[in-house]
Amino acid sequence: MSTNKERTALQLRSLVKPSGELEVSLVSVPIPVPAPSEVLVRIEAAPINPSDLGLLFGAADMSTAKVSGTASHPGVTARIPDAAMKAMAGRVGESMPVGNEGAGVVVAAGSSDAAQALMGKTVAVLGGAMYSQYRSIPVDQCILLPAGASPAEGASCFVNPLTALGMVETMRREGHTALVHTAAASNLGQMLNRICLKDHVALVNIVRKQEQQDLLRAMGATYVCNATSATFMQDLTDALVATGATIAFDATGGGKLAGQILTCMEAALNRTAKEYSRYGSTTHKQVYIYGGLDTRPTEYNRNFGMAWGMGGWLLFPFLQKIGPEAVAALKRRVAAELKTTFASHYAKAVSLAEALQLDVIAVYGKRATGEKYLINPNKGST
Amino acid sequence: MSTNKERTALQLRSLVKPSGELEVSLVSVPIPVPAPSEVLVRIEAAPINPSDLGLLFGAADMSTAKVSGTASHPGVTARIPDAAMKAMAGRVGESMPVGNEGAGVVVAAGSSDAAQALMGKTVAVLGGAMYSQYRSIPVDQCILLPAGASPAEGASCFVNPLTALGMVETMRREGHTALVHTAAASNLGQMLNRICLKDHVALVNIVRKQEQQDLLRAMGATYVCNATSATFMQDLTDALVATGATIAFDATGGGKLAGQILTCMEAALNRTAKEYSRYGSTTHKQVYIYGGLDTRPTEYNRNFGMAWGMGGWLLFPFLQKIGPEAVAALKRRVAAELKTTFASHYAKAVSLAEALQLDVIAVYGKRATGEKYLINPNKGST
Numbered sequence: 126m127s128t129n130k131e132r133t134a135l136q137l138r139s140l141v142k143p144s145g146e147l148e149v150s151l152v153s154v155p156i157p158v159p160a161p162s163e164v165l166v167r168i169e170a171a172p173i174n175p176s177d178l179g180l181l182f183g184a185a186d187m188s189t190a191k192v193s194g195t196a197s198h199p200g201v202t203a204r205i206p207d208a209a210m211k212a213m214a215g216r217v218g219e220s221m222p223v224g225n226e227g228a229g230v231v232v233a234a235g236s237s238d239a240a241q242a243l244m245g246k247t248v249a250v251l252g253g254a255m256y257s258q259y260r261s262i263p264v265d266q267c268i269l270l271p272a273g274a275s276p277a278e279g280a281s282c283f284v285n286p287l288t289a290l291g292m293v294e295t296m297r298r299e300g301h302t303a304l305v306h307t308a309a310a311s312n313l314g315q316m317l318n319r320i321c322l323k324d325h326v327a328l329v330n331i332v333r334k335q336e337q338q339d340l341l342r343a344m345g346a347t348y349v350c351n352a353t354s355a356t357f358m359q360d361l362t363d364a365l366v367a368t369g370a371t372i373a374f375d376a377t378g379g380g381k382l383a384g385q386i387l388t389c390m391e392a393a394l395n396r397t398a399k400e401y402s403r404y405g406s407t408t409h410k411q412v413y414i415y416g417g418l419d420t421r422p423t424e425y426n427r428n429f430g431m432a433w434g435m436g437g438w439l440l441f442p443f444l445q446k447i448g449p450e451a452v453a454a455l456k457r458r459v460a461a462e463l464k465t466t467f468a469s470h471y472a473k474a475v476s477l478a479e480a481l482q483l484d485v486i487a488v489y490g491k492r493a494t495g496e497k498y499l500i501n502p503n504k505g506s507t
Numbered sequence: 508m509s510t511n512k513e514r515t516a517l518q519l520r521s522l523v524k525p526s527g528e529l530e531v532s533l534v535s536v537p538i539p540v541p542a543p544s545e546v547l548v549r550i551e552a553a554p555i556n557p558s559d560l561g562l563l564f565g566a567a568d569m570s571t572a573k574v575s576g577t578a579s580h581p582g583v584t585a586r587i588p589d590a591a592m593k594a595m596a597g598r599v600g601e602s603m604p605v606g607n608e609g610a611g612v613v614v615a616a617g618s619s620d621a622a623q624a625l626m627g628k629t630v631a632v633l634g635g636a637m638y639s640q641y642r643s644i645p646v647d648q649c650i651l652l653p654a655g656a657s658p659a660e661g662a663s664c665f666v667n668p669l670t671a672l673g674m675v676e677t678m679r680r681e682g683h684t685a686l687v688h689t690a691a692a693s694n695l696g697q698m699l700n701r702i703c704l705k706d707h708v709a710l711v712n713i714v715r716k717q718e719q720q721d722l723l724r725a726m727g728a729t730y731v732c733n734a735t736s737a738t739f740m741q742d743l744t745d746a747l748v749a750t751g752a753t754i755a756f757d758a759t760g761g762g763k764l765a766g767q768i769l770t771c772m773e774a775a776l777n778r779t780a781k782e783y784s785r786y787g788s789t790t791h792k793q794v795y796i797y798g799g800l801d802t803r804p805t806e807y808n809r810n811f812g813m814a815w816g817m818g819g820w821l822l823f824p825f826l827q828k829i830g831p832e833a834v835a836a837l838k839r840r841v842a843a844e845l846k847t848t849f850a851s852h853y854a855k856a857v858s859l860a861e862a863l864q865l866d867v868i869a870v871y872g873k874r875a876t877g878e879k880y881l882i883n884p885n886k887g888s889t
Contacts, residue, residue, distance in 0.1 A: 180785050212810060215783025378809055401597025403562050404821055417809060424806045427760055427799060428594065432824065436816030437809075439786055 132156050134258035135198075135477050135502065139181050140220045141205065141213045147185035148193065150200035151477055152220070157261035161235040164243050164264060170280035170474070171227030171255040173489050173498045175376075175416055181223050183216070184209030187490055190483055199481045224255030224500070228270065228279035232259075239264045247274060249282035256477060258502045268460050280499055281312070281469040284440065286459040287452075288415070289317040291443045292374045293326060294455075298447075299411065303327035305365070305373035305386055308418055309349070310337035310494045312469050313376075318346050319466045327368035329361070331382070337494060352382060358389055365393035371408055374438065376416035383412045383435055384425020391429035405430015413438035418492055472496045476504035514538050516640035517580075517859050517884065521563050522602045523587065523595045529567040530575065532582035533859055534602070539643035543617040546625050546646060552662035552856065553609030553637040555871050555880045557758075557798055563605050565598070566591030569872055572865055581863045606637030606882070610652065610661035614641075621646045629656060631664035638859060640884045650842050662881060663694070663851040666822065668841040669834075670797070671699040673825045674756045675708060676837075680829075681793065685709035687747070687755035687768055690800055691731070692719035692876045694851050695758075700728050701848045709750035711743070713764070719876060734764060740771055747775035753790055756820065758798035765794045765817055766807020773811035787812015795820035800874055854878045858886035 133153040140148045159165045173181075185203040194200030205213060228249040234240040248267040254260060270279040296304045306317055309330030321328040322345050329348040330341050338349045348364040350357060364370075371394075373386045387410050394406035410429060415438040423435075444452050459467050472488075472495065479485055480500050489498040515535040522530045541547045555563075567585040576582030587595060610631040616622040630649040636642060652661040678686045688699055691712035703710040704727050711730040712723050720731045730746040732739060746752075753776075755768045769792050776788040792811060797820040807817075826834050841849050854870075854877065861867055862882050871880040 215777070215780065216785075219783065384804075395597070398597065401601065403598075404823075407824065414809070415813075422766075422806050422808045424804050426804045427796070427819075431797075431819035431821040434816055434818035436818070437813035439813040441786075442789065442814065 136254065136258070137223055137256035137477055137480070137500075137502075138220045139183065139223050141183055141210075141217050143217050145205045145207060145210055147183055147203045147205055148200060149181060149202075149481060150194055151198045151481065153198070154257070156259045159233055159235040159240065159261045161237045162240055162264055163235045163261050164231045164240050164248070164267065165233035165259055165261045166227075166229040166248060166250055166267075167232045168227045168229040168250075168255055168257060168260055168502045169276035170229065171224045171500045171502065172281045172284075172469070172471070173480070173500060174225060174281075174284050175418070175492050176284065177223055177225055178490065178492065180221065182490070183213055187486065190486065192481075192483060194481075199478050201481050201483070201486065222254035222257060224257070225253060226251045226281065226283040227255035227260070228276035228282065229260075229503075230276070237264070243267065243269065246270075247276055247279065249279040251283040256480070256500055256502060258477075258506070268456055271460060271463060274463055277471070277474065277499060277501075278463060278468070282459055282463070282467070285313045285316055285469065286467040287444065287455055288440050289313055289320055290455045290458065291440055292317060293320055293324065294447065294451075295413070295438070295443065296326070296372050299372060301370070301372040301411075303329070303368040303370035305329040305331065305370050306376075307331040307352075307373070307382060307386075308376035308416070308494065309346075310334075310340055311376065312497055315341075315344060316467055316469075318344055322346075323466060327370065329364045329368055329370050331361070331386075358385065361386070361389040362392045362396070365389055366396055371410050373412045375412055375414045377419040378414045378417040379419030379421035379423055381424050382419070383414060383423060384429075386412050387425065387429040387433050387435075391433075402430070405432065407432055409434065411436075415439065470497070471499040474499040474501045474504065476500070477502050479504075518636065518640070519605055519638035519859055519862070519882075519884075520602045521565065521605050523565055523599050525599055527587045527589065527592055529565055529585045529587055530582060531563060531584075531863060532576055533580045533863065535580070536639070538641045541615055541617040541622065541643045543619045544622055544646055545617045545643050546613045546622050546630070546649065547615035547641055547643045548609075548611040548630060548632055548649075549614045550609045550611040550632075550637055550639060550642055550884045551658035552611070553606045553882045553884065554663045554666075554851070554853070555862075555882060556607060556663075556666050557800070557874050558666065559605055559607055560872065560874065562603065564872070565595055569868065572868065574865060576863075581860050583863050583865070583868065604636035604639065606639070607635060608633045608663065608665045609637035609642070610658040610664065611642075611885075612658070619646070625649065625651065628652075629658055629661065631661040633665040638862070638882055638884060640859075640888070650838055653842065653845060656845055659853070659856065659881060659883075660845060660850070664841055664845065664849070667695045667698055667851065668849040669826065669837055670822050671695055671702055672837045672840065673822055674699060674820075675702055675706065676829065676833075677795070677820070677825065678708070678754050681754060683752070683754040683793070685711070685750040685752035687711040687713065687752050688758075689713040689734075689755070689764060689768075690758035690798070690876065691728075692716075692722055693758065694879055697723075697726060698849055698851075700726055704728075705848060709752065711746045711750055711752050713743070713768075740767065743768070743771040744774045744778070747771055748778055753792050755794045757794055757796045759801040760796045760799040761801030761803035761805055763806050764801070765796060765805055766811075768794050769807065769811040769815050769817075773815075784812070787814065789814055791816065793818075797821065852879070853881040856881040856883045856886065858882070859884050861886075
């Protein structure tokens with residue numbers, strides 16, 4: 126890094142213009158010099174999580190997407206519907222880096238012992254702006270990967286593993302003994318299934334396709350219900366009777382699914398009830414919506430008594446609530462079981478420039494199960 | 508009470524038959540003899556609360572109601588739609604007495620001092636089966652009314668007052684400082700308005716009619732929004748900015764109102780936010796649904812970030828949660844402010860037989876604001 130040219134690197138940015146245009150582009154930014162307690166990581170793998178897509182494309186209508194920029198600095202533009210601009214108000218005019226988490230090799234380190242100890246090591250990192258070729262980051266936001274683990278293997282160390290562990294932890298802390306999960310064949314869902322098998326927690330998996338049902342069963346799942354089946358409500362109620370699950374985590378959010386889960390929980394509780402209760406079961410039934418794969422409005426019939434709740438669930442407030450010691454324990458578990466419980470699978474690894482190609486966006490933008498992409502910002506350059 | 512004839516009295520019963528027929532009738536039951544710690548109350552006033560209507564008519568289609576029974580023991584029958592019979596399963600074949608609360612005069616008392624002390628006194632009572640001419644009940648389920656208070660004035664001592672106080676108490680215990688209430692011109696809503704004025708708690712009242720808006724303003728309410736107004740969302744957001752209310756109690760349940768409240772809470776929070784938060788405001792926003800005046804499905808757009816909750820709220824679990832000492836304190840306040848803060852108004856007082864006339868049911872069955880009825884089981888007989 127001796128010339129000016131070498132001191133800049135590519136970073137992906139997302140900008141909402143006051144005109145209602147979204148512009149996602151690659152910009153050249155200076156390679157940062159790590160502070161004493163920081164390390165400089167050459168990012169080699171960063172997943173495109175649903176939470177990243179929200180920041181990346183905002184509320185833009187991606188059917189209007191057009192290529193822009195130059196060959197070396199390609200970009201994409203798209204229209205944001207007027208009605209959606211209100212929710213974007215806070216970020217208008219601000220060019221925002223993207224990418225919650227990633228992994229790579231420490232190529233420079235600050236003067237502290239903790240930073241120096243990571244020199245040359247492969248680490249997983251959390252902290253935003255991971256769709257960058259280089260990222261300087263405090264040591265305490267890194268997880269040192271076990272020897273032999275590649276950046277791709279460690280790229281999803283934080284969001285999915287801590288979310289899946291957070292669901293089980295939330296279940297326990299709120300007094301439930303089994304749980305329900307939707308979009309259950311996702312990377313996150315498979316992880317949750319492995320955690321529950323290992324920890325002997327009963328899990329009811331809800332999917333939308335026969336092959337997802339087969340996949341989860343092959344992975345040892347006992348309860349897998351297909352929401353598109355004619356017998357879904359009956360199947361789900363049976364699984365809820367068998368497991369006693371009274372808390373669910375729903376990745377879809379829209380449509381009737383969250384309400385159907387509450388309806389079936391109530392039916393399961395009433396199936397074993399001994400006397401008529403005019404206000405329904407007194408057992409609290411909870412659905413946490415943690416994603417928005419289904420963008421339709423949420424709709425439910427209130428046929429599940431009065432002891433129920435729906436609400437948002439988000440990883441970071443949860444981590445704050447449980448405190449640093451509990452979080453550190455969860456992170457240690459992730460590192461220890463990285464290649465087993467917390468293994469992730471990706472359909473493809475793309476470069477920053479490839480991530481901005483319309484045909485590529487069309488695939489990963491669908492958020493479809495089994496089509497998760499990884500960005501390698503240094504693909505071809507290392 | 509020297510002859511057999513005098514030892515029975517009328518009681519209203521609701522029965523769901525296996526055939527899907529609802530039968531509401533008056534039956535003769537023995538006048539109970541109070542146990543040592545009980546008093547026998549001649550019930551002279553019992554309100555028809557929405558919670559009573561649920562038990563009274565169940566899921567019956569009251570447009571199919573027909574008169575049955577005899578002149579001295581009149582009744583009403585109606586069809587329960589097949590789809591609704593599932594939820595009725597627990598009560599099929601069981602003739603159930605109705606009426607959560609009421610008030611009357613103690614005409615006999617058990618041997619305990621506490622019971623004897625109430626002899627001849629006017630008391631408010633909670634405990635079901637209040638649509639009866641006589642009710643024997645433990646002393647600790649009575650509130651001794653202040654001297655000069657009539658049974659009609661004390662008839663609604665429990666459900667509405669404790670519900671309204673419970674809302675303010677829930678607001679405080681969950682860390683909010685102001686609240687929103689829907690169907691705000693109801694007896695309960697007027698009570699809540701008086702409590703909030705007295706306790707200096709900011710309250711946002713949501714109503715559906717101009718005259719309800721006028722009524723509440725005349726009663727000193729500062730924030731009254733009309734949900735049928737074209738500027739409702741703007742008006743509500745303004746009121747939420749002014750009050751900082753982040754918790755709501757919704758009596759309607761169905762339709763879009765609960766979601767609109769969360770949307771406006773989020774807009775109010777973002778109006779003063781300093782930077783863009785991709786997951787929306789981090790302040791928790793809560794809507795508790797405590798009634799079902801609107802029987803349509805509940806529908807919402809998830810445009811209020813991730814820090815939100817919807818859920819059922821019910822008086823009795825709340826009272827259990829706060830414990831007997833806190834409940835006793837609330838009851839003391841109700842008795843002390845019976846003719847002011849907790850005054851109720853009724854459109855009409857009817858006898859048990861009148862309560863089963865189809866034209867009378869048509870009025871109180873609507874649950875319309877300002878049309879609450881009182882049953883006097885001893886009307887004409889005292």
